[in-house]
Amino acid sequence: MTIENEASALAGVLADSVAGPVLLPDDSGFTEELASFQLGLRHQPDLVVGARDAADVRTVLRLAGEHGVPVTVHNTGHGMRFAANEGVVVTLRRMNGVLIDPVARTARVGGGATWNDVLAAAAPHGLVPPSGSLGCVGAVGYTLGGGISLLARSDGWASDLVRSFTVVTDEGEEREVGPRDAEWFAHLRGSGPMRGEVVTGMTVGLLSEGPLQGGGLTFDIGATGSKGDPAVLHAFQEWTADLPEELTSTLRVMSFPDLDYLPPMLRGRRIARVAVALRGSREEADRLVAPLRRVAPPIEDTLAPMPFAEYERVHAEPDNPGPYIGENLLVDALDTTALENLARLDGPTMVIVNIRHLGGALARPATVPDTVQGRDARYLVAAVAPVDPCVSVTHPAAAHDQANPGWALEPFGTAAVGVSPGFTVGPRGRS
Ligand SMILES: Cc1cc2nc3c(=O)[nH]c(=O)nc-3n(C[C@H](O)[C@H](O)[C@H](O)COP(=O)(O)OP(=O)(O)OC[C@H]3O[C@@H](n4cnc5c(N)ncnc54)[C@H](O)[C@@H]3O)c2cc1C
Incomplete structure (x- = not known):
């Protein structure tokens, strides 16, 4: 079977298994689901799934693996380098929840949250995130590349502040990756995913607002x-x-x-x-x-x-x-x-x-x-x-x-x- 045929079979299975939308190219909302800050590239996959939560991501990765269908992750599109022209694209923007722990001064950030989402949740506690020049950039995507913040010379790399990532592996297994997984944690902080894993959340330190x-x-x-x-x-x-x-x-x-x-x-x-x-x-x-x-x-x-x-x-x-x-x-x-x-x-x-x-x-x-x-x-x-x-x-x-x-x-x-x-x-x- 071709990837296109496998993807169409996968669409049927996924529609019954995930909470978010499962869209084929002729479905209304397909193009909107792939909206991107970068307009010079356009994903044109066989299928797009709008993940609502980590369970959706686990299901997509597990079933796509079983069907031999390649998976591409898409969030805001600020950092797009290539366009997927086959397989399934998983969009993360619905996974934008942010939970602040004002005592530990950390934020639990969903894999699709932007720095605007994090700032809105942190500000009432007098805390701010290590965001960069624009708040609509994805917090996780930015941090995977290191992350040079507004006050980077005083606060260091955004990735220095990460306590742990929750990832779903390409086999659909959920794992918490922190300092004890030295090689994996090091790879995620600076080079991004090691083997196609999706980061469904991270716990990151926050900073005092200050003058x-x-x-x-x-x-x-x-x-x-x-x-x-x-x-x-x-x-x-x-x-x-x-x-x-x-x-x-x-x-x-x-x-x-x-x-x-x-x-x-x-x-x-x-x-x-x-x-x-x-x-x-x-x-x-x-x-x-x-x-x-x-x-x-x-x-x-x-x-x-x-x-x-x-x-x-x-x-x-x-x-x-x-x-x-x-x-x-x-x-x-x-x-x-x-x-x-x-x-x-x-x-x-x-x-x-x-x-x-x-x-x-x-x-x-x-x-x-x-x-x-x-x-x-x-x-x-x-x-x-x-x-x-x-x-x-x-x-x-x-x-x-x-x-x-x-x-x-x-x-x-x-x-x-x-x-x-x-x-x-x-x-x-x-x-
Ligand atoms: C206008 C603009 C301003 C910027 N300003 C800054 C700045 O001040 N400081 C700075 O350090 N960087 C800055 N950047 C760079 C930016 O941090 C990177 O482009 C980053 O990759 C954007 O991540 P995203 O999730 O928003 O974009 P996307 O294009 O959606 O994602 C970028 C890459 O990360 C992967 N990815 C995203 N989220 C996940 C996830 N949860 N799990 C697994 N993979 C994921 C995607 O698959 C993709 O390969 C800027 C970029 C732009 C275009």
């Missing part, structure tokens, strides 16, 4: 198409050489076309924006960012005290789905010439480059062994480019070749110490 200073300093570094003034980029390089762990920052460089619908200050301009988050007082934040403010007058400066609930304003990333491809390098230094090239940002494709300042608590040895990439890196340089969804949905490898933003990373390559799997996203060679 937060956050926002962005935006600088105009020249007209799009011009040489671009690297002064702010060089200042970021010097500034980050000597900052306390309490401050975590990211430099973003992008060029805007001269289009009517853009705000006048961005039209046809090349922009450098430094996102800043600090656990501490306003005075301390002002004192620490003074060297940046002195380089040039920012065209926008939003650094101010903020409740954690508004933390997405720090990175100010768009939270609407789109087609994109992301590549990255972990580096142990920023090359001065690479920064001059970045100020020019001239290349074959449109690209946005984010340079995240690492180090601090991220550089400390793991107390429980893990496989996180980047403890020895000082920066993560990540390049993101839009892809043409008309090409990438049918020919992901061709879309990758067309839009690959890797050219923007090449000048940083001399100081490369690795690659972060969590920031390698979008269409690749596999379809």
Whole structure:
């Protein structure tokens, strides 16, 4: 029997065995069930199951194994790298329960919960999660890649805070995986699943809300198409050489076309924006960012005290789905010439480059062994480019070749110490 025939037989058995929806391609709701933040890839499996709970996941994995049907896990789609074109896709978004233990300061997080779900449950207890730039990212998917949070230099990797994962193996067995399963636990924290297991929940430590200073300093570094003034980029390089762990920052460089619908200050301009988050007082934040403010007058400066609930304003990333491809390098230094090239940002494709300042608590040895990439890196340089969804949905490898933003990373390559799997996203060679 072909996989398609096996999947159709499996659909019949599953419909009687799981609580969530079981949908075939012609069923209404099939496309919606596979909704994704990434629009440059589209899962087109023989069958989709919307798991309601861990029992559903166990049943799908056990029966799919018996029928020889491949299983793909899908949550928000932020980190999609390939599209499944056969077998069964299990979606996890209904498994978004969060249970807070305010005494242990932990959250029991469902395999499909987003950081927004965790924050909503934790905030009434004065606690916050180790979330990153956007709250709609999946908490488990993010943590499997290590997880670089808003305050990563003071709080360390999100995966450092994990006490245990509940997983369902590819044979449909449920297991609690913690420090005693040293190799498996290490693999999950940094490299993700070892053998196709699905994480149905994790227990993760939470942090005190505390006073937060956050926002962005935006600088105009020249007209799009011009040489671009690297002064702010060089200042970021010097500034980050000597900052306390309490401050975590990211430099973003992008060029805007001269289009009517853009705000006048961005039209046809090349922009450098430094996102800043600090656990501490306003005075301390002002004192620490003074060297940046002195380089040039920012065209926008939003650094101010903020409740954690508004933390997405720090990175100010768009939270609407789109087609994109992301590549990255972990580096142990920023090359001065690479920064001059970045100020020019001239290349074959449109690209946005984010340079995240690492180090601090991220550089400390793991107390429980893990496989996180980047403890020895000082920066993560990540390049993101839009892809043409008309090409990438049918020919992901061709879309990758067309839009690959890797050219923007090449000048940083001399100081490369690795690659972060969590920031390698979008269409690749596999379809
Ligand atoms: C706009 C944007 C902002 C981001 N910001 C940050 C940031 O600030 N810090 C950071 O560290 N990372 C960040 N990332 C990277 C992000 O953490 C990864 O892309 C992560 O893989 C997303 O997980 P997801 O579950 O949301 O996505 P999905 O695409 O649904 O999942 C990604 C991968 O993880 C697997 N997976 C997800 N959940 C499970 C599970 N429960 N069990 C087994 N496998 C699972 C999926 O099968 C898939 O292979 C960002 C990404 C984007 C697109």
